[in-house]
Amino acid sequence: MKTMIELEEALELVLGRIQPVETECVLISDAYNRVLAKDVTSQIAMPPFERSPLDGYAYLAMAGDSQPLQLKVVSEIPAGTFPDRDIAPGEAAKIFTGAPIPLGANCVVRMEDTKQIGDEVTILLPVLPGSNIIPKGEEIKTGDLLLKQGFFLTPPAIGLLAAVGQEQVMVYRRPRVGLISTGAELIEVGQPLRPAKIYNSNSSTLRGMIQESGCEVLVVPIVSDEIEETIKVLEMFADTDIVIATGGASVGDYDIMRHALAQFGCEMLFWKLNLKPGTPVSVGQKEKQFFISLSGNPAAAMVTFELLVRPALRKLAGRRTVEEGRFLVKMASGFGKAGKQRRFLRAQAVFKNGEIWADPAPAQGSGILRSMIGSHLLVDVPANHGSVEPGELLMAGWITD
Numbered sequence: 001m002k003t004m005i006e007l008e009e010a011l012e013l014v015l016g017r018i019q020p021v022e023t024e025c026v027l028i029s030d031a032y033n034r035v036l037a038k039d040v041t042s043q044i045a046m047p048p049f050e051r052s053p054l055d056g057y058a059y060l061a062m063a064g065d066s067q068p069l070q071l072k073v074v075s076e077i078p079a080g081t082f083p084d085r086d087i088a089p090g091e092a093a094k095i096f097t098g099a100p101i102p103l104g105a106n107c108v109v110r111m112e113d114t115k116q117i118g119d120e121v122t123i124l125l126p127v128l129p130g131s132n133i134i135p136k137g138e139e140i141k142t143g144d145l146l147l148k149q150g151f152f153l154t155p156p157a158i159g160l161l162a163a164v165g166q167e168q169v170m171v172y173r174r175p176r177v178g179l180i181s182t183g184a185e186l187i188e189v190g191q192p193l194r195p196a197k198i199y200n201s202n203s204s205t206l207r208g209m210i211q212e213s214g215c216e217v218l219v220v221p222i223v224s225d226e227i228e229e230t231i232k233v234l235e236m237f238a239d240t241d242i243v244i245a246t247g248g249a250s251v252g253d254y255d256i257m258r259h260a261l262a263q264f265g266c267e268m269l270f271w272k273l274n275l276k277p278g279t280p281v282s283v284g285q286k287e288k289q290f291f292i293s294l295s296g297n298p299a300a301a302m303v304t305f306e307l308l309v310r311p312a313l314r315k316l317a318g319r320r321t322v323e324e325g326r327f328l329v330k331m332a333s334g335f336g337k338a339g340k341q342r343r344f345l346r347a348q349a350v351f352k353n354g355e356i357w358a359d360p361a362p363a364q365g366s367g368i369l370r371s372m373i374g375s376h377l378l379v380d381v382p383a384n385h386g387s388v389e390p391g392e393l394l395m396a397g398w399i400t401d
């Protein structure tokens with residue numbers, strides 16, 4: 001089995017093997033946070049007719065119109081009403097925002113620039129032909145490609161589907177993710193704290209991160225550090241696409257996760273990433289199912305989730321973009337103990353003079369979950385970098401979707 005590999009190699013290995021899950025058709029009301037499985041083209045134009053952007057009067061403007069201009073009001077067109085007659089020269093229709101432009105009119109003048117007495121309207125400031133008319137299809141033409149396969153359906157994307165009358169869409173089904181926390185020292189929230197025990201926080205942290213990625217989560221109660229018990233639990237996850245485990249990942253006698261995965265029948269792709277925090281990651285594959293074992297240290301588990309698991313979930317979910325771009329940030333303060341290994345520093349993004357600066361959390365220990373609260377960035381400090389100086393430029397990525 002490969003060991004101590006670079007993050008980039010791990011991503012290539014894992015993402016190269018993962019295939020998106022199957023597709024299904026859903027109502028757009030159920031499509032939020034889903035991934036589009038098929039390009040969507042519009043069957044209609046939007047707006048579907050020429051319309052008015054203002055409350056005012058529609059009429060036939062001509063070059064050299066007298067000022068002011070007297071017109072006869074022959075109809076009224078509220079939004080949602082089709083004009084009942086055409087407009088002849090010298091006539092006007094009182095029109096409201098969003099209403100269709102009547103045939104014969106070629107402009108709309110603002111209500112404020114007119115004065116109506118009886119059925120006579122005086123246009124105080126005549127406008128040029130073509131003024132204030134929203135053309136049919138201004139935003140969307142019939143046949144336009146609206147959204148591409150692999151697009152994560154955000155609220156405006158679902159709004160756009162609604163705007164063109166699309167009631168259902170083909171999406172990828174939500175990936176099913178199993179979540180295991182291992183460790184004889186763990187107890188569930190709600191139980192009294194006993195000597196040598198700690199509460200299981202990883203299941204709560206990772207559950208949210210998995211759901212945020214648009215996946216379904218299946219969590220099992222805490223698993224102790226025994227291979228047989230772990231294998232029994234792995235069997236319970238037969239219906240999942242990927243299983244994420246925390247704890248039991250390192251070199252100790254009780255660090256059994258990768259052995260349990262191998263005995264369960266996984267092909268092990270690698271053990272250990274050449275980075276900190278969260279070095280002892282392993283990945284196994286059994287037929288179409290993937291297993292990722294992360295460090296039990298709460299902050300380390302979150303960091304490696306961001307770096308490796310989130311892209312894997314995105315690939316599984318059918319998303320077009322699985323890895324986020326990185327960018328340069330300036331360090332707002334230094335970090336003394338960068339060490340020999342590549343290190344990802346958790347940092348808050350602060351904005352100074354229109355630039356993004358990274359302010360590293362004061363405590364960067366692998367077990368310190370609080371360091372993730374308010375951290376927006378993971379700053380990539382290369383191996384053998386030495387201490388990080390304030391003002392230094394380093395590459396970073398955003399922590400969440």
Ligand SMILES: Nc1nc2c(c(=O)[nH]1)N[C@H]1C(S)=C(S)[C@@H](COP(=O)(O)OP(=O)(O)OC[C@H]3O[C@@H](n4cnc5c(N)ncnc54)[C@H](O)[C@@H]3O)O[C@H]1N2
Nearest residue numbers: 181183199200201202247248249250255278294295296297
């Ligand atoms: N001799 C060595 N010891 C360790 C090495 C090493 O290279 N040689 N690596 C260290 C590094 S780095 C890490 S990271 C940890 C990884 O440990 P494990 O993944 O095996 O995790 P555990 O030992 O099970 O737990 C680590 C730590 O986190 C706490 N924990 C575990 N699960 C949870 C949970 N669900 N909720 C909250 N806290 C959890 C656990 O109690 C431990 O304190 O190994 C080092 N050791």
Ligand code: MOO
Nearest residue numbers: 277278279300366
């Ligand atoms: O790799 Mo571990 O640095 O402590 O999270």
